Amino acid sequence: MSVTETNVVQQIQEARERIVGELSKTIVGQHDVIEQLLISLLAGGHCLITGPPGLAKTLLVRSVAQVFHLQFSRIQFTPDLMPVDIVGTEILEESTDGHRSLTFVKGPVFANVILADEINRTPPKTQAAMLEAMQEHQVTAAGTRYELPEPFFVLATQNPIEMEGTYPLPEAQLDRFLFNVKIDYLPPEDELSVVLRTTASKPEPINPLFSGEDVLQFQQTVREVPIATPIAEYAVKIAQTTRPNRAGTPEFVNEWVGWGAGTRASQTLVLGAKARALLMGRAHVQTEDIVALAHPTLRHRVLPTYKAEAEGVTIEQIIDKLLDTIPKP
Incomplete structure (x- = not known):
């Protein structure tokens, strides 16, 4: 191992320790989940987090976005959500001189980290609106393509398919997720720690540690x-x-x-x-x-x-x- 390789490995290992340290302010346990989520981000892939309600899936994703100091956007997937609510739409605007023109208003998908909350609670038509964004890092509206900002991650949460009001994700969309991370109930000692911590005081704020450029550099290093x-x-x-x-x-x-x-x-x-x-x-x-x-x-x-x-x-x-x-x- 060369000196350069040693330095890079040490930097990423130190980065991991700092990230885990910040996440521990809000997340108790779930070490395997956090590890797999970090691997997904370093590899430049999207991640699906599956588990019952109330296990801090949304809190975990939001906390990771805060650590990486990236533009964050949350989309709550509901049965009445439409594709334009995700991608954006054109609106007719009138200027001061009376001239009218169509202007594209970007949807919440135009961010670095997208929290697709309860993604399987919306019908397949709306789920499919994420396909192009996840695969091509772009969206198409009214025949025009718009590039999404880099780095771009979709971190989606979903409830078990057996639960009422859920729609199974299409196989083509499932394949776009690098990992399907399974989050389960905490052991008694960890759950007790969560209860005592959250009922006593507000959690410490999470400090941002890395920029978008840092993330892109990490991704390039991984491929080498x-x-x-x-x-x-x-x-x-x-x-x-x-x-x-x-x-x-x-x-x-x-x-x-x-x-x-x-x-x-x-x-x-x-x-x-x-x-x-x-x-x-x-x-x-x-x-x-x-x-x-x-x-x-x-x-x-x-x-x-x-x-x-x-x-x-x-x-x-x-x-x-x-x-x-x-x-x-």
Whole structure:
């Protein structure tokens, strides 16, 4: 490892410690969730956070936006939300001399960090309005394309699909999210800490630590992290093995998986592993980085069959069995 590489790794590791320190002012526990969210940001990808109401999903996203001192916009997704409420619309304006012209008024999507709150409570038509923004970092209105500011992140929260008043996200949109981060109930000691802290005094304000330029530099550094070919092949093998009815696919995948992960899953595993390696203080990717990110990468890209659901087999169990089946390099 060269002196330059050592300095970069140390800088990002110190940045992680500072970020976690600021987030601890408002967030208790949820260490894996915070780690995966930071990896998503360093890798330049969008993140979906899934969990029941009342687990501080919105607070977590808002706190991360404050740490990175980026332009923040919150969109509350509701059943009556329309695409123009997200993208923006043209309005007719009249100047002082009586001349009329159409002027585009930008919607809340024109920001660095978009909190798409309860994104699965709005119908598919409105959900689809985010597709172009998430993939191309641009929007089209009245035939004109408008570039979105960089860096651009969509951090979306969603309630479990079993809850009333939710709409399943289209597979094409789910695939645009780098990770699907699962947030669960806190253990008793952490929940007690939250209760005591929030009922005693107001939390300390979060101090901004990094600018947009810092984030873009972090993203570029992540892409320069080397990965050995066998480890990259392992990531590709994981994604390929989720695809049923192909040569070499295990029988349990053929029975339990209706639709497997695409190439974007392989890319996510490798890019996310590079970001995780830097956060862990390493300038190279290890197999453990791939394994650690398999669940958030695959849980929204692998669709179970009716047979799996009838037998009570979950996506988490399928991924675990997959990791046990594929030999590690």
